[in-house]
Amino acid sequence: MEIKKVAILGSGRLGRGIAENAATKGYEVTLFTQGAGSQNAPHRIEQSLNRKVAKWALTETQKRVILNRISYTADLKELANADLVIEATVDHLYTKQELLRTADRLCKPNVIFILTSAMLPVYEIARSLSRSQLLVGARFIPPVVDVDVVEFSYSQDTDPEAVETVKKFIASLGKTAVHVHESPGLVNPRALVTLINEAAYLLDEGVASADAVEAIIKHSWGMSQGPFEMADRMGIDIILDWMEQLQERYGDHYKPAPVIRRLVRQGKLGVKTQQGFFHYNEAGQRIDISGLGQEEK
Amino acid sequence: MKILVINCGSSSLKYKLFDMDKDSVIAEGRVERIGENDGIITHQAVDREKVNKTKPIPEHSVAISECLSLLTDPEVGAIESLNDIKGIGHRVLHGGEYFKQSTLVDDTALDQMEELRDLGPLHMPANILGIRSCMKLMPNTPQVAVFDTAFHSTMPKHAYLYAVPYELYQRYRIRRYGFHGTSHNYIALRVAQLMNRDVKELKIISCHLGNGASLAAIDGGRSVDTSMGFTPLEGLMMGTRSGDIDPSALEYVMDKEDVPMANIINMLNKHSGLYGIAGAGDMRDIVQGVEDQKPMHMLAFDMYEYRIRKYIGAYIAAMNGVDAIAFTAGIGENTPSLRAKICDNLSYFGIAIDHQVNQQRGEFELSTPESKVKVYVIPTDEEIMIAKDTLKLITENNNKSKQ
Known part of the structure; x- marks a missing residue:
């Protein structure tokens, strides 16, 4: 499936960074804002882009185009439109499992999930999902927009096609996916x-x-x-x-x-x-x- | 014989269909917003209804099939079948040192163009995609690539080399390539026609002043120097490009502002030029600002004009003379006040223009009969040059295979 609409769960530093990066590269991004401080996400992303305009990395027009590609919602039902889901919430097993199980129910069946966790291996989360073979690990490193390498891992049950799709997605963000074996803390x-x-x-x-x-x-x-x-x-x-x-x-x-x-x-x-x-x-x-x-x- | 000319940009595609027997355009159009859900297609064939439509254009090959089906459409098209198209000419940004002239596209040529990708990261991928899509859709029709750099391949080594360690040229072909070659070539040939002289005996300075801008010194029909360099960034001040600047200033800025080189290059390409000085990158806004006596607009205009004049002086010296100066492209064709200021300040060379005539539109001579140097405005036509090169190459090729 062609990826156009990317859903990002979590609007912390990592989620915002991935959202900015993906929107810059032309993806339509929906950033799911839940929890404390998340109302600030639009403002923080705009601030980050403003800094880039001030430092000549972007023009005003490019900034506006990028901002227009990002929408914000707290309503998980909107996950039904996503072509790819990126989980970027706090590193707690139960929080992630809970959220991804909900997403699992709401998303189209063939949609791939990306787990950005630094500490939790893919197999531990995959167990609780119906699409366990469509979960791929990709640890984006903050500041996401500037760091051009991603640690990328999967379990032995992961669908090889999903792995390839995620690899291509990472490359389309201008980053290199470096494979590591899944283990807590990665590299x-x-x-x-x-x-x-x-x-x-x-x-x-x-x-x-x-x-x-x-x-x-x-x-x-x-x-x-x-x-x-x-x-x-x-x-x-x-x-x-x-x-x-x-x-x-x-x-x-x-x-x-x-x-x-x-x-x-x-x-x-x-x-x-x-x-x-x-x-x-x-x-x-x-x-x-x-x-x-x-x-x- | 019908020749199709395609100019494939990163998110747009322009096309013109020529009837070469009559040297005329029989259909033209453009596809914009390629890659989006709301692509815009406009198409117009001679004596047919104009087409405007919006539909998703996910990629370049879709844009090209749209164009081909419009051209053969019984209602709005211009030809009965695709077999009527005897060749397709493609505009390609960079020919590097491989392509000193236009070429019939085969696998070797495509491989070489792929190698040149990095020299034009914005344009080359789209140019190559355009060619590949046409080859897929019309496998038996010859494809010709016409390079923006090719016309400048006649520059002498002392003009195209930078004074940096020679290994850089040997290892990476770091040198001046120059751009807008097809346009400069058209201008030189047209000037010779208008002067009723052989281009081989003329010294011409062609000023292509569009969003990007470059000058070329053309001696005997051959480019001997041009203001753009390894990339289109060098030379004149442009809409948003800086043109020439001392690289040491850049290191200083990188250090003071704590920014990487990529930002600096982006600054020089997109935040500089007229825009960088006056906050407006469009010459029409600058001219309006000058009329309204806005100081920064006046400064930007003066800087823009001065840089052009300086290069004209340099090229008169480079050729030891000049017979004609020609202005072309958006700014060159439509800004009388710019032409006037340039020419009035070149009176030392015996250049004189008629200020009344200078206000005209279209193709005309603005120099007075007494002027030692002819001055023209000539709307450029890159597409006809591409069509002619395409026709020439396929005719030569047909003759070869007959022998």
Whole structure:
């Protein structure tokens, strides 16, 4: 089946990023907005496109065309029109199972589901669906529009044709699908939390300030953000949640550094609360107040 | 003999059907919004009712079958059967170093065009799709590719090379290619006709000023230099393109604004030129702004004019003289104030125009009898050039197979 209409479940950073990316590439996108903060999704997507216009990646006209391709709804019945469903909700087994079972009932029978979970393998979710062989894993990495690689996995029961279709879809978004065997944490999330956690231990042990750790790691590997800014943008609560899940699966190798727990306890969750390892303004830009480690000394 | 000319863009397709025995267009049309559910088709055959319709056009091959069925339609068409079409000429953006002239399309030619895809990422895929779809729908009809770059393949090496490490030319064919070649070629031949002279003895500067704009220095009928380069970005200031700029400024901006190269190239192609200075990319708006004394519109107009004049001066030097200057395409044909300002500031070369005549529309000479250099406005006709090349190649091919 030709894919024209893409439904995205979840309007968090990941869902919005995929929506913007798919609409930019010409797909008609329906973003399903449920839960707290989701009313903001249209505004956040427009803001993101405005930044691109201001930085010359898009023209005003292109922006308007892209915005017109995205519609927002909280009514799951509209899933009946979708040619492809992308699930981008929080990484909790029961939430996802529940939502996808509902989608399973409402969608046309041959529609493929994409699971973007970092932590939950395809087979665990597939079990509860009637279209279990049409579920394919594709971990988009935020910021979705800028990262051109997707971790892509499937179970041994997945229909090979569905795998090919998803691969083509990913390519049509201007990204390369790299296959990984399904396992909790895949490649990017495991490597990412390990880097963030090690940076957090360096801070806890007083080896260097947050600014210093950030600068050394960022510049020595030519990254656009260092580990702390990445954590702040991901949400430190999400990082902690992932680490706890990974610790349970793989052991103390993933034991969260105390500063991560402390920040979550204090409600300093990163960009979304304007404070995490660093400080941010309302537009999410970093502001120049020294980070952790320095103010504490 | 009937020849069909197809110009396939990324989301649109234009076509013209020529009767070559009479050198006339017998039907033409366009399909817009290819890939959308509300494609727009317009079609008009001589002495027949005009067709306007909307229907889903999912891809280029559908657009081409639409065009073919309209051409053979008993009510609104122009021919009885597709067999009446003896050849199809396709406009192709980039011929690289493979294609120095138009070519009959075969598998080798298609492979070579595929290799050139990256040199024109917006146009080449659509151009190739157009050819492939026609080959599928009309497998026994010869297809000819006519390249925008081909006319400039006569440029000497000292004109087409950039002064960068020579390995870059050897490894990746980094060089000036130039575009609008079919148009510049038409203009040169038409100027010679209007002057009643052999093009071989003329030095001509052709100014193709459309949404994209380029100048060509044509000595003896051969392009010896042109303002567009490796891509259409170089040279003149255009509607939304910057033209020439110092690349070091770009690195500086990338650093200050923290943006990647892709954004910078997009900025130079889509956010610059007239639009970048005055906020309007259409010359008609700029001219209106100049009349209303808007300072940024006046500045944009002056910059646009100055860059053209500078290139004309350079090309007079490149050819050590000039016999005729011709203006063509949307802006070149329809902006008398621009032509006046350019020509009035070239009086050193003995160029003089009649300001009354300059207000005309269509094809005309605007230089005075005393002017040392002839100045013309000539509406360009790329399609007839493509049709003629197509006819020539299929006739040669038929003769060859007869021998």
